[in-house]
Amino acid sequence: HVQLVESGGGLVQAGGSLRLSCAASGLGAFKNYAMGWFRQAPGKAREFVSAINWSGGSTYYADSVKGRFTISRDNAKNTVYLQVNSLQPEDTAVYYCAARNSLVLSTMESDFRSWGQGTQVTVSS
DSSP, X not given: OOEEEEEOOEEEETTOOEEEEEEEESXXXXXXXXXXXXXXXXXXXXXXXXXXXXXXXXXXXXXXXXTTEXXXXXXXXXXXXXXXXXXXXXXXXXXXXXXXXXXXXXXXGGGOOEEOOOEEEEEEO
């Protein structure tokens, strides 16, 4: 079965950085999947953060994280990453990795069928 396992979250001071990872298994050919990162802050709906196409050649970011976050993938390791820099308290959330059975990236939550359990990122001021 499909399994996405996020890691790398934690508690960091404002201005700090983290590298989130998402290891995928059970997808078959990982390179056939576009991947995305979403986040959910307490009391708020889950929101799109970033997405990447099958090759890594196309990426997209929410305006709120553009210039601070970088998504990448290593198809040989079946892993997608999210480098998060210049973190602010408003970035505090559970960050979820998701897989879309398509070569093309999407920003729509409904386009992603497989989800990880999430990793907590907490930014203190």
